[in-house]
C-alpha cells in the first residue's frame with residue numbers, strides 16, 4: 172500500500188548536511204517527495220510502499236549526520252499525490268529564523284585525509300571544510316544561515332567549488348564556508364610590527380620560526396592563540412614574562428592521542444572527550460617524565476591538553492611538534508583578540524610574528540575546558556565547539572517565556588531561553604574592563620538576533636554594581652528580576668537534571684551577594700526552582716580589603732587565626748606567623764576587628780585560601796583559585812580522620828563553626844603533621860560537615876535530593892568524596908555535567924528561575940526573587 176507521510180523535524184538540522192542526507196535516504200528506499208528548510212527546522216514528505224516509508228523514518232533517526240541533533244520528529248499521514256521523484260526544494264526568502272545553528276566543529280576525517288593527500292586539489296589548504304566540519308557560530312553574522320550572512324561572503328566560489336556546493340550528492344553541498352586554494356581565504360605572515368613578511372609558504376615559515384623559539388600569534392577559529400614550542404624552556408619563560416602570566420597553567424596542543432598519552436595519564440572517558448569533535452582542552456594528570464618545559468604548568472599536577480581542531484593546526488602540528496603551547500592571545504584579563512589589525516596592536520610586544528589569515532572571525536569564542544571527575548566529563552569553560560547548541564530543558568519546564576539572563580561578574584556567560592531550550596553563550600569573561608563589557612553586549616544582541624528571541628524578562632544578579640546588573644536595569648522596556656547568586660547556582664543544577672521538586676542545595680564558592688547584604692559563599696539552602704531559604708552557612712568572617720582579599724590568602728589565614736586566638740596568635744610557633752610582616756599583619760587585624768572595609772563573608776573559597784596559606788602553601792594567588800587548587804593537589808591520598816567542628820542553632824538557621832577546625836590545624840602544624848595529611852583531613856572535615864548538615868535537613872523535611880553547585884565543586888576531592896558519602900547514606904546527589912559548576916553556569920539558573928516566576932510559579936520558601 173502506498174503511503175505519503177509528512178515529517179517535521181526540529182533540532183540542529185540546518186547547515187549540517189541534513190537535506191542531502193534525506194535526499195540520499197529517499198533514493199535508497201526508492202521514495203518520492205521533497206525536503207525543505209523551514210523556520211522550524213526541516214520539513215519533508217515521502218511517498219511509497221508502507222514498509223519503505225517506515226524504514227526511511229527509522230533510518231532518519233538512526234543515521235542522522237554527525238553534526239545534526241534531532242529534538243523532535245512529528246509525522247502525519249496525508250493523501251498520496253502519485254509523485255515519482257524526490258527533490259530538495261529551495262526555501263523561500265524571508266523565512267523566519269528559528270532553526271538552530273551548529274557550533275564550530277573540528278576538521279572531519281574525510282577533510283583531513285584530503286588535506287594530507289598530495290593528489291587532492293586542496294592538499295595543504297588551511298581552510299578545507301565540508302558540511303560535516305568547519306567554522307559555523309564564529310563566522311555567522313545573521314540568519315538564515317547562508318553564505319551571504321557569514322564572513323565568507325567576500326570570497327566568491329570558483330566554478331569547481333560552486334559545482335560541489337550545488338550538488339546534493341557532494342559532501343560540500345551547501346557547505347557555507349566551502350573554499351579552496353583558488354577562491355578561498357589565505358594565510359599570511361607578519362612581523363612584530365605588523366608588516367608583511369614575504370615568503371612562499373607562510374605556514375611552513377611559521378613552523379621554522381617556532382622551531383627557532385619564536386613566539387607566534389596564530390589566528391584560529393574563535394580568536395588568536397599565542398604559540399611556542401612547549402619543549403623549548405626559554406621560549407615558554409619568555410612567553411610568560413611578556414604576557415604577564417606568572418603561574419597559571421598554559422594549555423598545550425599535541426598532534427594526536429598517542430602523544431597525549433606520553434604526557435599524561437588518560438582514561439577511557441578522557442580519551443573520548445579529547446578526541447570528540449568539540450575538541451576541548453582536557454585537564455589531564457601529568458606523567459613524571461613528560462619532556463615539556465617545567466614552566467608550562469608549574470606547581471601543578473595537571474596539563475590542559477587539546478588536539479588540533481582546524482586544518483591549520485594540523486599543518487603546524489604535522490611539522491612535527493611534540494607539543495605547542497597554545498594559550499589565548501590576550502593580555503591577562505582582556506578578551507581574546509580576533510581581528511588582524513587589533514592583534515597587531517594588542518599583542519605588540521608579546522608576539523615575535525603573526526600567522527594571520529583573511530577569513531574574518533565575527534564572534535570570538537575561547538577554547539572550552541573539560542575535566543573528568545568521578546567518571547563524568549564536566550564543563551569548566553563551555554565555549555567553542557559547544558556553543559550555541561541548546562541545553563534541552565525537561566518537560567516540567569516546557570514553555571518558559573523568552574528570558575535573557577545576563578550572568579554574574581566573573582566567568583560571565585549569558586543565557587537566552589525559548590520554550591524548552593536554553594542557549595548559554597560562549598565564555599564572555601570577567602566583566603572588569605570595557606573590552607569585556609563590549610563583547611558582552613555584542614554577544615547579547617547577536618544571540619537575540621540569530622535565535623530570534625525577544626526577551627519578556629531579564630534576569631540578573633542581586634549585586635547592584637555588577638556591569639551585567641546595570642545593563643539589565645538599563646533595558647527600560649523589559650522588566651528585570653534579581654536572582655540571588657547561590658540560588659541561581661542551585662537552580663542551574665536542578666534545571667540541568669530536570670528536578671522541579673525541592674532539594675537541599677549545597678552552594679559553595681568564592682563570592683556572591685546574599686539577601687542579608689553579606690557576602691555569601693558557603694551556603695546550604697532548601698530550594699525549589701523559584702524560591703529558597705538559607706538553612707545553614709559557614710560562619711561569617713571579615714574579608715579585610717573586600718574583594719581584594721581573594722588575591723591574598725594570607726589575609727584570610729590571619730583573620731581566621733585572629734578569630735580563634737586573638738592577640739595571642741602572634742605568639743604561635745608557626746612558620747606562617749614567623750614569616751608575617753608584623754606591621755602589615757597588625758593593620759589587617761585592626762581592619763578586620765573594626766570592620767573597616769571588611770564585609771562579612773561565609774565564603775567557602777576563602778576558607779580554602781586561609782588553610783592553604785596557614786599551612787605554608789600559598790600566600791598570594793597569582794590566578795583565581797590557585798591556593799585552593801594547590802591545597803587539593805597536595806592532599807595525601809587515603810589519609811584518614813577529620814577535624815572537629817561545631818554547629819550552632821541561630822533562629823531558623825544554623826552556623827557552621829570552624830574555630831575548632833582552625834585550632835586543630837594549628838595543633839597539627841605545631842606537632843609536625845605533613846601538609847598532605849592536613850589537607851586530606853581538611854577535605855574530610857568539609858565532607859563530614861556538609862553530610863551531617865544534609866542529614867539534619869533530611870530529618871526535618873524528608874528531602875533526600877541534594878544539588879551541589881558553585882566553583883568549590885570543581886574540587887574533585889570534595890565533589891567525589893561528598894557524593895560518595897551522601898549516596899551511601901541514601902541521598903540522591905546531583906552535580907553539574909552540561910554547564911560549569913562555577914559562575915559560567917550561573918545564567919542558566921537565573922533564566923529558569925526568572926522565567927518560571929514570570930509565568931506565575933509560586934515557591935514554597937520564604938525568599939523569593941524580587942522585581943527590580
Ligand SMILES: [Zn+2]
Nearest residue numbers: 279282301304
Ligand atoms: Zn569535513
Ligand SMILES: [Zn+2]
Nearest residue numbers: 329332351354
Ligand atoms: Zn574554490
